Amino acid sequence: MLYEIATLTVKLGTAAKAVAGIGDYVGAPEAKGTLLGCWANEIGELNQLLVLRSFGDHEAYRGERERALRTANPFNAGEAIAQMSFDTYVPFPFLPPVVPGKYGSVYEIRTYRLKHGGVPPTIAAWEAAMPERGKLSPLSIAMYALDGPPRFTHIWPFASLDARAAVRAESVARGVWPPKGGPDWLTGEMRSIIALPTAISPLA
Structure with missing residues (x-):
């Protein structure tokens, strides 16, 4: 099991539109992984959305990362996203x-x-x-x-x-x-x- 947090910095006033796009993107037939969380930062760096997904193996995670990197419309919110970054994680094994x-x-x-x-x-x-x-x-x-x-x-x-x-x-x-x-x-x-x-x- 792998987890990914995608951090999407969005332009002012575009968060709601970006969230709708994210929902469509992660639920598309070609999407890999499972959406677990999507949050809007309230305290800390603002205008950021955090997207947590799980992947069953490296192949699924790498395929989905490639999908995001090879499109001009990542997360179906390309016009709203000013910056994006990805962090890949392994869960603590006892959890x-x-x-x-x-x-x-x-x-x-x-x-x-x-x-x-x-x-x-x-x-x-x-x-x-x-x-x-x-x-x-x-x-x-x-x-x-x-x-x-x-x-x-x-x-x-x-x-x-x-x-x-x-x-x-x-x-x-x-x-x-x-x-x-x-x-x-x-x-x-x-x-x-x-x-x-x-x-x-x-x-x-």
């Missing part, structure tokens, strides 16, 4: 596949840069910590990147920003988060985005 559903009105998409060799100990730390952390709020997915600098991304749904703050405070107070030993493998470079599900997002 189940992403299951579409209604989990929260806001999503946090957080990325940490890792030190060299940080993938295995990070996975182990998360595997040990998630049984207790998961009781406080669900995790959509945690996954490490195959391209670019060593890093991993995790996606969490929350009912609201206030709920997010409360859960994070409780997890720290109870000593269940961050994962023990996990921060030892972080470089300190990190990014967090708060995004809202769009109308086509299976994760809502």
